[in-house]
Amino acid sequence: MSKEKCIANDLLSKTNSTKKEALEFLDKIDQKKESTHWPNIKPKLFYDNLKLNLEKPMSFYPGRSTNFCAYGALSYLIMEKDPLGYVKFMNDLYEKGEAIFNKNNFKPSTAVMEAAGTLKFKGVLDIRHAEQMWFLVLADKFKGYLNFFDKKFNEGDENTFWAATNLAKFDRMVGKMCGTHVKAVGSDLIKPWVKNVYSYLEKRIDSNIVSLYINNRIIHKKNHDKVKFSIPTHFIILRQIRKENNMITLRYWDYGGETEMQITNRTLKKIIFGIITIDK
Amino acid sequence: MIRHGLFIFLIIYFLLTASCSTKIISNNYYQEQKENLDNIERSYEKLNPINPFSLAFTDKEFRIISLEMISDTLTRIYEFNVSEKRLADTLLKYNYDTAGIYYLLRKMQQTKVTWINNFDYYVNDQPQQLIILSIKPVTIRYIFSPPKYIALAYFRTEQFFDEKGRLLDSRRTKQLRKIKGQVFYKITDRICYTITEKYR
Numbered sequence: 001m002s003k004e005k006c007i008a009n010d011l012l013s014k015t016n017s018t019k020k021e022a023l024e025f026l027d028k029i030d031q032k033k034e035s036t037h038w039p040n041i042k043p044k045l046f047y048d049n050l051k052l053n054l055e056k057p058m059s060f061y062p063g064r065s066t067n068f069c070a071y072g073a074l075s076y077l078i079m080e081k082d083p084l085g086y087v088k089f090m091n092d093l094y095e096k097g098e099a100i101f102n103k104n105n106f107k108p109s110t111a112v113m114e115a116a117g118t119l120k121f122k123g124v125l126d127i128r129h130a131e132q133m134w135f136l137v138l139a140d141k142f143k144g145y146l147n148f149f150d151k152k153f154n155e156g157d158e159n160t161f162w163a164a165t166n167l168a169k170f171d172r173m174v175g176k177m178c179g180t181h182v183k184a185v186g187s188d189l190i191k192p193w194v195k196n197v198y199s200y201l202e203k204r205i206d207s208n209i210v211s212l213y214i215n216n217r218i219i220h221k222k223n224h225d226k227v228k229f230s231i232p233t234h235f236i237i238l239r240q241i242r243k244e245n246n247m248i249t250l251r252y253w254d255y256g257g258e259t260e261m262q263i264t265n266r267t268l269k270k271i272i273f274g275i276i277t278i279d280k
Numbered sequence: 281m282i283r284h285g286l287f288i289f290l291i292i293y294f295l296l297t298a299s300c301s302t303k304i305i306s307n308n309y310y311q312e313q314k315e316n317l318d319n320i321e322r323s324y325e326k327l328n329p330i331n332p333f334s335l336a337f338t339d340k341e342f343r344i345i346s347l348e349m350i351s352d353t354l355t356r357i358y359e360f361n362v363s364e365k366r367l368a369d370t371l372l373k374y375n376y377d378t379a380g381i382y383y384l385l386r387k388m389q390q391t392k393v394t395w396i397n398n399f400d401y402y403v404n405d406q407p408q409q410l411i412i413l414s415i416k417p418v419t420i421r422y423i424f425s426p427p428k429y430i431a432l433a434y435f436r437t438e439q440f441f442d443e444k445g446r447l448l449d450s451r452r453t454k455q456l457r458k459i460k461g462q463v464f465y466k467i468t469d470r471i472c473y474t475i476t477e478k479y480r
Contacts, residue, residue, distance in 0.1 A: 126402040222478035223427045224340045261357040
C-alpha cells in the first residue's frame with residue numbers, strides 16, 4: 001500500500017497586512033451610516049459581513065447557482081494576502097461609490113450598485129451584503145471573451161455569461177489584484193499537457209497556491225445523461241492531495257468551506273482543464 | 281434524387297423539431313405517490329438536523345449513490361454502490377443513523393427520487409429551510425431532447441402564489457420566487473413543483 005500526502009502550507013506568506021490591523025480599522029468606522037451609492041445595501045449586514053470575512057476568510061460564499069466561483073477563489077487569495085487592503089477598499093467603495101485596490105480603479109455601473117443587496121435565494125449570500133457587492137463589482141470590472149455578448153448587467157445576470165470567467169481572465173484577475181506571479185497550464189477547451197497530473201500537483205502544492213479549473217459536471221452530476229460536454233465549469237483552490245490504494249483524495253476550498261472527495265487518477269485527468277500556480 | 285433529398289430533409293426536420301419535446305407520462309405524479317413522497321420528506325427532515333447530508337442517485341438504475349456528509353468545516357463527497365459494505369461502514373464512522381439512511385435510500389429507489397437536499401433561504405434576513413426532492417419520472421424522450429425531472433419543494437410554512445399558481449416571494453409582492461432559476465407551481469400551501477432539466 002502506498003500512501004502519499006501533501007498539504008498546502010499557509011497561503012501567500014508575503015502578506016501586506018494582518019487580520020488584527022484590519023479588525024482595528026473596522027472598529028474605528030461608523031458602522032451605521034447608509035450609502036446613497038448603494039441603495040439596497042443594509043449597513044449592519046454590510047459591516048457584519050466584513051467582520052466575518054476577516055474572522056473566517058474561508059467563509060466567503062459565492063452563492064447558489066451563480067457564476068461567481070472564480071471571484072470566490074480570488075477572494076480567498078486576497079484575504080490571505082491583504083485583509084486590511086480589502087476592508088479599506090470595501091469601505092471606500094461603500095462610502096464613495098468608487099475605490100482603488102492594488103492600483104486597479106473600480107467604478108461600478110449604476111445597475112450593479114442597485115443590484116447589490118438584492119440577490120435572493122442564493123443561500124447565505126442573501127444576507128452577506130459585502131460579498132454581494134464584492135462579487136458584482138469584480139464581475140463588472142474584469143471581462144473576458146465569455147462576457148463578450150453580455151457586458152452590461154441586467155437582473156439575474158449573476159447566473160449568466162455576464163459573470164462567467166475563462167482561464168485567461170482568471171489569471172489576469174489574480175495577477176492584477178494580488179500583484180503576484182501567476183503561471184497556468186491548460187486552456188478553456190484542451191486539457192493541460194502534463195504527463196502525470198498527480199505528481200505535478202504534489203510538487204507544487206507545498207511551495208505555491210494551486211487553483212484548479214475543473215469540469216465540475218463529471219463529479220457533481222446534474223442529470224443522468226452519459227454523454228456530457230467536456231468543458232470546464234468551476235474554479236477551486238486545492239488545499240490537499242493524497243494517494244492511497246490508487247484512489248486520490250482531493251481536499252479543496254470553494255463555496256464557503258472545504259470539500260473532500262475521492263476520485264481515480266483517470267477522473268482527475270478528465271476533470272482538470274487548467275492548473276494555476278500562484279507564487280506565495 | 282429530389283425525393284431522396286426530401287426524405288432526408290424530413291427526417292432531419294423531425295429530429296430537430298422533436299428535440300425539445302420530452303414528455304412526462306404522468307401528469308399527476310405527486311398525487312399518485314403522495315404517501316411515499318411525504319414519507320421520504322419526513323424521514324429526511326428527521327435525520328438531517330442531527331447530522332446534515334444529501335443523497336443523489338447518479339445512475340438511471342438507482343444503484344449508485346453520491347453521499348454528501350456536511351459539517352461546519354468540511355463536506356465529504358463519496359460515491360458508493362448501494363449494496364457495498366463501504367457505505368454502511370462510512371455512515372457508521374461519521375455517526376450517521378445507518379438504519380434511517382438505508383430506509384430513506386430504499387424509499388427513494390421505490391419512488392424514483394433521484395436527489396434530496398436541504399436548502400437555506402432568508403425572509404426578512406431570518407434563515408428559513410426547505411427540502412427539495414427531485415424525481416426521475418417515466419418519460420417519452422426523443423433524440424437530442426433534454427431529460428426532464430420533477431422537483432418538489434417542501435416549505436415549512438405556508439407560501440404565497442399568484443392567480444396562475446406561481447410561487448411568490450412574499451404576500452406583499454408580485455415578484456416570483458425562483459429556486460435555482462426555476463419558477464415553481466402550487467400543489468398545496470406548503471408544497472410546490474417545477475419541471476427541470478437538471479435534478480440538482
